[in-house]
Amino acid sequence: MIQRTIRRRECQIGEGWPDSVPPLLRRIYAARGAHDPQQAQPRLANLLPPDSLGGLAQATALLADAIARDRHIVVVGDFDCDGATACAVGVRGLRMLGAAHVSYAVPNRIVHGYGLSPALVDELAALRPDLLVTVDHGIACHAGIAAAMARGWQVLVTDHHLPGDRLPPADAIVNPNLRGDAFPSKMLAGVGVIFYVLLALRRHLRVTGALAGCEPDLTALLDLVAVGTVADLVPLDANNRAFVAAGLRRLRAGQGCAGLHALIEVSGREAPRLTAADIGYALAPRINAAGRLEDMALGIECLLTDDARQARELATVLHGINAERQGLQQNMVDDAEALLAKAGISDEILPSALCLFDPEWHPGVVGLVASKLKERTHRPTVAFAPAEPGSGLLRGSARSIPGFHIRDALAAVDAAHPGLIEKFGGHAMAAGLALSLDALPAFASAFRAHAEAMLDAALLQSVLLSDGELVATDFNRATAEALRDGGPWGQAYPEPLFDGEFDVLSWRIVGERHLKLEVACGTLRLNAIHFGGWHNQPPPPRLRLAYRLAPDDYRGGQAIQLIVEHGEAL
Structure with missing residues (x-):
């Protein structure tokens, strides 16, 4: 070790x-930069107002017009837990605000790849949408958005991932991480971004009189916001802690959606004592499992149903898929450790970064393999699998350590070796990418070289921060x-x-x-x-x-x- x-x-x-x-507790809070009760345990009253979040005026205008004209709004989710909860929040919230014609779609990891792709747009044509709303993705989906707009559809992008050098040609974009955006917190998960859009839309409809005195309580969605925020491992700044605490209060009180309560039950947790760790280790993996091995539509349906019996049935299916994922993950981690041993890499001889590939690995589980190897070795790790069996296209997931921004590292490799990476995106600690099998040796060499240049001995030392005795x-x-x-x-x-x-x-x-x-x-x-x-x-x-x-x-x-x-x- x-x-x-x-x-x-x-x-x-x-x-x-x-x-x-x-x-x-005072000592623990102070060590985390919280010096009064309001900072230590922020409430909903302390939430940042949406006013400074860029793009909201255009976004709310698009949505309000679509609702008023009974247009078909399709919320396009993503195949991870943040994307699934964001999709459920978007669908539920728009219906609460008067949208009568709302449906959803989600890409299949194997069939469509990531996000709003041209292949997914082709399938969406059967739904005859008027407005697409992307959640937890879209900022890097240039080709898919262009394909959608070429069909005459409007596109609203809501995302939190870091943008590239240019923005997609959408009708409106809401993303706190856009250059120049004045929103004080850059830590929102995708589910937090769409929740803020709904808050702004409710205010817009209130001002224009469209709510007719019947204003929905959007705090009913905070159980989903909490789960997506914890699952996506975004930093829990004060704003996100207010979201998560409010969502946990709802779940502990027996409120919230039927699907989450069914997932609490099948995972052996107890709602009155639920914690953020229970979300991260029990609820989120079961939702994520659908997108990793099957179809995330199963997870989204579980979060959308109000029928307790159907919720239990779907949660049971998700529980079974998660058990299958656990077995597959362990086999792949064992394979990864064997690959390291075969390459002569041990705890005594570790490069600055790891890059692993096995033609038999499943693309839906490589992120978990990268995470496990990163934890064991304290090295930035990228794990690759064929996009589908026998494919020459690889899908990779990267996980990082403090002090090494993994998305920026991929951007640096891409800048130094144009065309090597086909596409990439992500955060400081996690990212995804695609490249050809032929490009893998060159990528591995370039990635390790960048890591060696950026990481010193102190950053490669695994440190546990203790609150003392x-x-x-x-x-x-x-x-x-x-x-x-x-x-x-x-x-x-x-x-x-x-x-x-x-x-x-x-x-x-x-x-x-x-x-x-x-x-x-x-x-x-x-x-x-x-x-x-x-x-x-x-x-x-x-x-x-x-x-x-x-x-x-x-x-x-x-x-x-x-x-x-x-x-x-x-």
Whole structure:
């Protein structure tokens, strides 16, 4: 395993905290840059207003005209969880605002490739749309948008991905990451962008009198906004935390759409205690699985239905697809590690970046393989698979480490080697691309060379940031629940992590890869679980652990446990 270093966070706790916030939480919030309750746990009242988000005037005019003239609006989603939730928000929200003729479409990963492509436009012709609304994509779909407009359709792009050198020829574009856009937060997920469009549309319809005194409550969509925001791993700045917290409150209260509650049930979670981590590890993978192995329309239908029975049936199907995805993913990760070993790459000899390909891999799962290898090696990783069996076109997914902007890295390779990459797009930490099989060796060489030029030894060192030690009186259920409920925690606002020295009293292997421990700190005896922690060697008698403190709901009562992220011998 790659060596990891535990480093403690520094913070300075400010004044003005109410007595209801425990000192431990104040320290944790301050270490994340939140110095008062409003910053620590922002509410919907603290949401940024939509006024400064560019393109809203044109977007709301298009939508209001389409609603008034009973035009056919087709919301075009994407095949990941952000795209699916954004599609469901778009369809539900437009119907709530008076659109009588709304449908949706979503590309099939294998058949159409990414986004609004000319091939998808050809299929959409049967629907006879008047206005296409892209969600979570569109900013890079030049050919597809041109094809749609050539048919006489209007196109509204709502996206959050970084734009290229030129913008597509759409009628309107809403994207906080456009150059010069004044919206203060650039962190919105695709589902957040379409939600803001709906807020602006509601205001437009209110001003023009089109709502006729019947104004819909768009907060009913925030369960979907929360799921898409967490799933897409966008940084949880204050604005996104307000979204996620509001969505979690709805789900915990038994509100929200039938599909999400069915997914909570099949994944074995409990709605009253749902967390952002449950979204990321339980709900989102089941929605994503449809787009990876089957058709994301299954996931979108689950999010759109109001029939509890149908929702359970669809959630059960998604649960089964996810189980298949898990098995396929593990096989592909095993293949990837074998490829590294065959190439002589080990934890002691690691290049600055990894580029992997197997002709038998599934294009819907390569992103998960890249993510697993990135986590294990702490190196930017790109994994490729044939776009379809036997194809000479490869689809790749890239995952990165802090300090290395993966989308900018692909742009640099593309600029230095024009024509090598057929298309690409993404974020700082994740991106996708397509290239020919013949171009793979040249791409791998160029990508590694760029990484070597940009990454120094410090960035290649895996660092775990700890919130320090817990004292003996912190190891209790009340503290564990306060930490769980003190979020939402997530990307760039991480769940509290602590470190300390422990004696190992006993251990056993669970599920082939996991390590179950009983540890002692002074007179305290504590249960601990280290997922993926078995490496074919017994743990040493004394360990320094980096861990999270969590309620042990399996044991119930006042039980707690340590969720170990890292252990090192003392």
